[in-house]
Amino acid sequence: MSGPYRAVLFDVDGTLVDTPGGMTKVLDAVVRETGREVDRERLRATVGRPLAASFATLLGLPEEHAEVAHAVERARRLFTETVIPAAADLVFPEVPPMLAELRERGLPLAVVTSKIRRSAVELLEAAGLLDSFDTLSCHGMAPRGKPAPDLALLACGELGVAAGHCLVVGDAVDDMRMARGAGMAALGVGFGVATPRELLDAGALSVSGSVGELRAALSAATAPAPLPLGSDQG
Incomplete structure (x- = not known):
């Protein structure tokens, strides 16, 4: 990776x-x-x-x-x-601390979804996750939706991060295809709608079987590169 x-x-x-x-x-x-x-x-x-x-x-x-x-x-x-009344109970365990850890490390976070903005805000707010994200890229906010790259590129533009430095996380083949089309890497999760094999075949770098595994994969993928031996560390 x-x-x-x-x-x-x-x-x-x-x-x-x-x-x-x-x-x-x-x-x-x-x-x-x-x-x-x-x-x-x-x-x-x-x-x-x-x-x-x-x-x-x-x-x-x-x-x-x-x-x-x-x-x-x-x-x-x-x-x-x-579904909305039960949203808080439907959040996968470990998701809130995972998002909090990423934010504490200063990583910009975005949502890229096939929901229209009104529906995305409704769900994320009810789930208690809305404030974890810097921007939302929702269906209808770009010329094309998933699996086209438009929504992912909209998100990285809003975050001010080049596409090649962005990492997509999703459970569907369309998420992987969107990432690939946008020039981004992607991590799959195997507890959603697509199988691990489908996600890997669509371009996922790896597939996590739990949020705990995803948290570890994200930590490894976003960790600063170690300084070369003998470099000046101040």
Whole structure:
């Protein structure tokens, strides 16, 4: 692993907060309201993508279709009603101290998510994580969403750190592809929606099986390089 990296860009769902299960239930409820049924694995596979793209896939309709737009708004309401109240309990253990440690070391932190800004703020605030981040890059704030590099590049621009010095952390293949397209390195987490093999194949430097493992990987990737032997240490 090269480095040290000077800023960290985090995905949210499945990376910091264990929302994929709740989101899968929301997607299932909305799809059933349309008179359709989709198996759970197919539903879960769309978690983390923009809602319009998810429902276009699940309903077999174009993203601009009125039924897709209705499903998106319905899903956002259900998410607010059923998942947001439990958000604080859905934060993965060790995430708050991990973020606090990175901030104490002076590392700029960003969120890069397929949620629209209003939904991202709502979730992060309810989870008690909003103040941990210097900037949020959300769906609709750049010309293209994940897996295009636009949102990651927006975040590093806001942080004032060159893309090559930024590290992306995510649980989905699209996170890894976004990082690669932006010229950034990426760490995968294996407790979200994608398998470790899928993440590695998509370009992850490594995949952590727990937040504790991720914390160690981040510490190693962002640690200052040791001074050469014999150098003047003051």
